[in-house]
Structure formats: structure tokens, C-alpha cells
Amino acid sequence: AVGETTRVNVTVDFISGVRYAVDVRATNGVGLQATASSASFVVDDTPPTEGVVRVVAEHVADAAPMPPISKQASWDKIALQWGGFTDDESGIRGYEVCIGTSPLADDIVPCEDVGIVYAFEADASQASIFDPAYLATLSDEQLDALPANVTIFYATVRATNLAGLVVAESSESVQVDVSAPEAGEVTDGSNLDDEEWLLGAADGSPMRACAVASGFIDGETGIAYYELAVGSPNDAEAYRGFERVAPEAQAVSGITDENVFEILCADGIAAAHGAEVVFTVRAFNGVGHSVDASSDGAIVVRDPPAAGTVVDVVSEYDGMDDDVDIFTNRSG
Structure with missing residues (x-):
């Protein structure tokens, strides 16, 4: 019994995943009673389980899982898919997508709530990390902390359950190459x-x-x-x-x-x-x-050289066989 109060705090060792309801019984002055029950609820004190995040070649809503890519030619479109995030107690409330220079980071594209979907296309072409005006606002320490050459990114998906607990998982790194090779x-x-x-x-x-x-x-x-x-x-x-x-x-x-x-x-x-x-x-x-x-x-x-003319010339002949100088003049 709790007297005539209409609000009471009760300490209970709830078990995660178990469905509960609260029953309240009211008794009048002559002993007659009425009972009412709350809507049932599930205790969820654990975040969702981690899924798998893939950066893929193109964005196709509701498509079957595509193979992940490890490189792409521009920052304009970053297509990703994910799956495997589950929460048996309260379920998944929604997802956020982030793009960063390291796993779980969002320093290229800040985390964005995308609802209950399993594929998304982000645009990093206007990301502040590439904006000279933004970079001019950073201190020397902040500039030193930035990657020297931003050419790699990670896509991160954050899954939130109905209890507000969050789990995050990132893709493998993806190399962005926006320039042609150096000519040899x-x-x-x-x-x-x-x-x-x-x-x-x-x-x-x-x-x-x-x-x-x-x-x-x-x-x-x-x-x-x-x-x-x-x-x-x-x-x-x-x-x-x-x-x-x-x-x-x-x-x-x-x-x-x-x-x-x-x-x-x-x-x-x-x-x-x-x-x-x-x-x-x-x-x-x-x-x-x-x-x-x-x-x-x-x-x-393709053709051999053209044949020339060979002419034998005798000079300084004095009649003696052993005293003849002969040389050949080749022309042509």
C-alpha cells in the first residue's frame, strides 16, 4: 500500500530484454477495488549490436548488398550501404551517417540523421576541411592536427535504439584520387x-x-x-x-x-x-x-641499301710486278 499518493518511486532490479507493466489497485472507503495496468515496456540497457558498413560504387536505394570499393575518383558522391545492426530489446530508432579522415570521425561530413534506411549518398565536395576560408579560422595547433593531404576517408554509421543508446561502425578506408598520373x-x-x-x-x-x-x-x-x-x-x-x-x-x-x-x-x-x-x-x-x-x-x-659501284684504280705502276700499289675507290 502506498496510501493516497498518486506518484511513487519503486526500486526494481529490472532484467534487460524482459517486458514489464505496472499495475495500480485503488480501494475505496468500503473496501471495493479497481485495478488498472500501464502499457507494457521493455528494459533496454545495452546498445545495438554492430553492423557492417561498405562504401560502394553507386547509390541504389533498397539494392542488394554491393561489393565494397577501396578507391574512387572524386569527392562529389560517396555512396554507402550498411546492414547487420540489430537491437532485440527495443529495436533501432534510426541511423546517422558521418564521413571522416579516420574511423568514427566526422571531420569531412558531419554526422547526419538519415532515418531508417540502409543506403545513403553523401556529398563531400563542399566539406569545410577543403575550404580555405574555414582553414583560415583554425589555430596553428588545429591546422597541424589536420591530415597533410586529405585523400583517404572512412564512412561511419551510428545506430541508435529506442532507449537512446548508440553504437557506431566504420567502413574500410577509401582512397580518393582526383588527379591524373604524372607523365613519364x-x-x-x-x-x-x-x-x-x-x-x-x-x-x-x-x-x-x-x-x-x-x-x-x-x-x-x-x-x-x-x-x-x-x-x-x-x-x-x-x-x-x-x-x-x-x-x-x-x-x-x-x-x-x-x-x-x-x-x-x-x-x-x-x-x-x-x-x-x-x-x-x-x-x-x-x-x-x-x-x-x-x-x-x-x-x-624495310629495304636494304642500294648497291653502289666499285672501281679498281691502278696508280704508280713502274713495270715491276712487286712494286704495284693498287687501291679501290668505292662510290655510290
Whole structure:
């Protein structure tokens, strides 16, 4: 009994996950009673279980799980999916999405309430961390704490249950590469000597022509592959348009890093004797940005030299067989 009060505090050792209700019994002066019950409630003193967060190639609402990506070409769109967050006691009330330079951080895109969804697309292109006006407001200590070169991000999802408890989980890191590779050098021929001549068959049949690509570098996502075009000084694709080529397996003298120096060859080049052939290499990084570089050209040689004339000349002959000087004058 609690007397005539209409409010009372009761200490109970509630068990998480168990559903409870409060019953109140009122008794009048002649002993008649009435009972009323509260709405039931569940005690939840634990946060939701962690799920899995993936940064994916594109945003598609209600799509099946997509494979995660590890790199992308811009900050404009960051698509992510998540799943596996559960709360058996009170359920999930909603999700927040954050983008940061480290796991669980939101220094690129502040945490945003997105409700009950399982995919979202964030736009980090206008993030304050890239804004000179914002950076100008920071102290030297705050500036020193920022990443020197913001090229990696993590996507974080925060799940909140109906009891207000939160769990957060982050994706794997994603490398952003907004620039093309650094152009290298292209030399004619299959070695680093930059050959002046390319040998072709005398019958004029299409030839195999090679060039060496060296020094193409991409600091963020690396060089993924090359395309090769074979042309003339006035038309880079005169003999063959850009096509993806696999580097040759053989080693080149002087090369120490096979990922930087590559031999690239093309078959079926129908260049005539005396034609100048120019190789253009297009190097792609891991997100598809590319850069071109061309060789200085080499001359195709198919025909042998034209035969000249050989003339024997006798001079200073004095009639003695052992005193004849003979020299040959070759002309042509």
C-alpha cells in the first residue's frame, strides 16, 4: 500500500530484454477495488549490436548488398550501404551517417540523421576541411592536427535504439584520387636506348613495333594499365588507335622497377619504308584518370641499301710486278 499518493518511486532490479507493466489497485472507503495496468515496456540497457558498413560504387536505394570499393575518383558522391545492426530489446530508432579522415570521425561530413534506411549518398565536395576560408579560422595547433593531404576517408554509421543508446561502425578506408598520373617518358624500340630505326620486313607486310614507357607515376592509386597508339608526327593514331596492351614479360637492360618501366608492343603496323613512326602511351591510374606521352619518333627500315659501284684504280705502276700499289675507290 502506498496510501493516497498518486506518484511513487519503486526500486526494481529490472532484467534487460524482459517486458514489464505496472499495475495500480485503488480501494475505496468500503473496501471495493479497481485495478488498472500501464502499457507494457521493455528494459533496454545495452546498445545495438554492430553492423557492417561498405562504401560502394553507386547509390541504389533498397539494392542488394554491393561489393565494397577501396578507391574512387572524386569527392562529389560517396555512396554507402550498411546492414547487420540489430537491437532485440527495443529495436533501432534510426541511423546517422558521418564521413571522416579516420574511423568514427566526422571531420569531412558531419554526422547526419538519415532515418531508417540502409543506403545513403553523401556529398563531400563542399566539406569545410577543403575550404580555405574555414582553414583560415583554425589555430596553428588545429591546422597541424589536420591530415597533410586529405585523400583517404572512412564512412561511419551510428545506430541508435529506442532507449537512446548508440553504437557506431566504420567502413574500410577509401582512397580518393582526383588527379591524373604524372607523365613519364616514351622511347622508341624495345630497350631504353631510344632507337632511331625500326626494322620491318622487306615484303612490306605489317610489322610488330614496340616502345618503352618509363617513369609514369601515380602516388594515390598507382598505374593500373596502359593503352598504346601508333601513328605519325601529324596523326597519333595513323597506324593503330589506342588499345589496351599488356606489358611484355622480357626484361629491359637498366630497368629496376617493372611497375615503372614497361615494354609495350603493337602488331599489324603497316608503315612503309622510310615512314616515321611515333608511339603514344596513355597511362591510367586506379580510378580511370589518364595522361598521354609520346616518343620522338623512329624511321621504319624495310629495304636494304642500294648497291653502289666499285672501281679498281691502278696508280704508280713502274713495270715491276712487286712494286704495284693498287687501291679501290668505292662510290655510290
